[in-house]
Amino acid sequence: MTATIIDGKAFAGTVREKVAGHVARLKEEHGITPGLAVVLVGEDPASQVYVRSKGKQTVEVGMNSYEHKLDADTSEADLLALIDQLNNDPAVHGILVQLPLPKHLNEDLVINSIDPAKDVDGFHISNVGLLGTGQKSMVPCTPLGCLMMLRDHHGSLSGMDAVVIGRSNIVGKPMAQLLLGDSCTVTIAHSRTKDLADVVRRADIVVAAVGRPEMVPGDWIKEGATVIDVGINRIDAPEKGEGKTRLVGDCHFDSCAERAGAITPVPGGVGPMTIACLLANTVTACCRANGLAEPEGLTA
Numbered sequence: 001m002t003a004t005i006i007d008g009k010a011f012a013g014t015v016r017e018k019v020a021g022h023v024a025r026l027k028e029e030h031g032i033t034p035g036l037a038v039v040l041v042g043e044d045p046a047s048q049v050y051v052r053s054k055g056k057q058t059v060e061v062g063m064n065s066y067e068h069k070l071d072a073d074t075s076e077a078d079l080l081a082l083i084d085q086l087n088n089d090p091a092v093h094g095i096l097v098q099l100p101l102p103k104h105l106n107e108d109l110v111i112n113s114i115d116p117a118k119d120v121d122g123f124h125i126s127n128v129g130l131l132g133t134g135q136k137s138m139v140p141c142t143p144l145g146c147l148m149m150l151r152d153h154h155g156s157l158s159g160m161d162a163v164v165i166g167r168s169n170i171v172g173k174p175m176a177q178l179l180l181g182d183s184c185t186v187t188i189a190h191s192r193t194k195d196l197a198d199v200v201r202r203a204d205i206v207v208a209a210v211g212r213p214e215m216v217p218g219d220w221i222k223e224g225a226t227v228i229d230v231g232i233n234r235i236d237a238p239e240k241g242e243g244k245t246r247l248v249g250d251c252h253f254d255s256c257a258e259r260a261g262a263i264t265p266v267p268g269g270v271g272p273m274t275i276a277c278l279l280a281n282t283v284t285a286c287c288r289a290n291g292l293a294e295p296e297g298l299t300a
């Protein structure tokens with residue numbers, strides 16, 4: 001079998017169009033412009049790229065973007081004071097604090113100081129609990145993007161065997177909750193899992209989110225399975241010239257594509273959907289804050 005490529009870049013474009021439509025309606029009918037605040041502490045180059053691209057897309061769909069860049073040695077008190085200010089700013093409907101934070105800052109404390117209603121990353125303990133109990137919450141962007149692509153490809157996911165490789169709070173665990181919510185039989189595998197190859201071979205849906213370049217080979221993939229590759233790893237590419245690099249996923253693309261029924265590429269798969277879902281979550285947060293109907297097709 002040669003896999004269908006799930007084009008996350010194109011799908012993200014359609015999500016952004018939907019978001020733009022809701023933003024236009026919020027402006028015309030209610031005089032409200034959704035606003036997203038992004039806080040970046042320090043100067044990690046990869047984070048700067050991500051924050052810039054996010055700010056650009058926020059403006060492109062008609063929303064307000066507020067960027068706060070703080071020095072790497074910013075104190076916890078100063079960061080918490082900024083979050084408090086954003087929590088109380090009615091023009092700000094979504095707040096994202098770029099992770100990872102510099103070592104001297106307590107990530108859990110910082111995330112849990114964000115108003116859960118503005119927590120467009122869905123990382124606040126309150127949103128984690130709401131998702132785990134099947135209540136309305138803000139859903140983490142990467143898993144939400146993966147779910148949208150899976151639903152689009154399969155329609156119903158009910159009864160499918162899903163294996164999530166990776167148990168992080170930002171991808172693995174919320175992804176498992178969402179798949180369970182769609183009635184999959186869910187296994188969460190990780191670095192201590194015994195016979196990982198055999199566990200993955202049972203899966204109709206494989207979500208790889210470990211951050212290890214090309215660790216899943218094609219012979220782990222059941223014939224016809226759907227592979228969602230969350231990994232974005234930069235590796236050396238001497239074949240492109242000295243000092244050159246390229247992006248690869250957690251799955252070995254060519255061999256997995258030979259066995260899978262469908263697969264997401266890296267780049268152009270989950271990454272663009274993550275940013276599109278951040279915009280979607282901001283519109284959702286804005287609607288909820290104003291007591292308006294949820295935007296259709298943009299929530300879990």
Ligand SMILES: Nc1nc(=O)c2c([nH]1)NC[C@@H]1CN(c3ccc(C(=O)N[C@@H](CCC(=O)O)C(=O)O)cc3)C=[N+]21
Nearest residue numbers: 050096097098099100121232267268269271272274275
């Ligand atoms: N609070 C917080 N929320 C996040 O959502 C968050 C974060 N912190 N910290 C960093 C990671 C990383 N992340 C990416 C999103 C999109 C691409 C993306 O669109 N990647 C392109 C490739 C980009 C390139 O060429 O380098 C692609 O996969 O096609 C990458 C990385 C969000 N993150």
